[in-house]
């Protein structure tokens with residue numbers, strides 16, 4: 463099946479020209495892939511096509527890639543938000559037994575169907591803003607049984623919705639109550655169940671939370687060694703609240719990405735550059751936790767570390783379902799340019815997931831793209847609280863509107 467999409471302003475994000483812009487462009491889709499991308503005037507002669515769509519001058523970008531979410535969980539944490547507004551810090555709440563552990567209790571108590579229904583509604587909200595690839599982490603089950611349940615829900619979302627889901631095992635997210643005071647034993651248990659989850663096909667990558675209120679670099683290293691033994695790529699929640707040297711450790715293991723990074727130092731930046739890790743910045747968590755320390759954007763740029771932007775959707779530190787708002791905040795809070803922000807949620811986000819087949823509009827890439835009701839792609843980071851998403855094509859098929 464060959465479909466021609468013509469009369470588009472293509473922000474291909476391929477190559478080094480601004481936005482990879484092609485005015486009056488066309489996309490030739492062959493089943494799930496892009497067979498040809500270029501200016502309409504250069505379309506090869508004598509093409510046989512099965513269908514044709516006129517995009518009437520709409521801006522078209524690659525489908526958005528949300529490369530860091532914790533989408534599957536029970537309950538919410540609005541009460542904790544009130545406590546933080548009254549003066550408690552995120553770390554205070556966590557140490558008092560709230561925080562991640564309260565979501566673990568709600569997640570364990572929820573049925574598979576309830577977890578699926580709530581996660582599906584959230585995924586649909588992200589899709590309505592142009593997301594075609596979504597990463598989902600476990601980390602609110604924290605036992606072999608409940609981590610598996612959450613990852614199965616994530617896999618089911620990928621089967622039932624018109625988007626690609628990549629799963630990440632984040633069992634080393636927090637210490638569950640039954641292991642209180644025995645963090646090393648918990649890490650040993652995680653390393654033992656990881657192969658079982660992997661055997662069931664539930665794990666595309668492995669993550670950990672390396673932080674004062676979570677796990678040490680030594681414990682993180684053990685989780686990464688277990689991932690490496692299975693041939694699984696790693697990523698890390700690093701340097702969010704303090705500089706633990708997590709990003710450098712992750713770089714040692716060739717991490718796909720290190721994420722958050724507000725407290726990243728120059729050594730960490732250099733280690734990431736050498737390893738080719740992506741810096742995933744999460745303006746939603748920065749905003750919602752009212753952080754003051756900005757991630758070292760200038761140093762990351764200078765070192766040539768690719769910067770990705772994601773929602774970090776989760777009930778504790780980033781309860782947002784708006785990837786477009788994250789583009790806006792990446793600019794206003796972190797001072798990225800609108801083009802850097804969009805590249806951060808497409809080509810660099812794909813790289814943070816180890817996916818080379820998406821993130822730009824180019825022949826051979828997966829046919830994931832979005833047509834927007836805007837005049838220029840810089841408007842995607844400009845409007846906020848607005849959804850200018852007109853049409854979405856995922857894997858070559860247009861989603862029902």
Ligand code: NIG
Pocket residue numbers: 561562565671699702747774776777778779780
């Ligand atoms: O990415 N930093 C650790 N994990 C999440 C927050 C989890 C939670 O508070 O429930 C994050 O910010």
Ligand code: FE
Pocket residue numbers: 530531532699774776
């Ligand atoms: Fe996160």
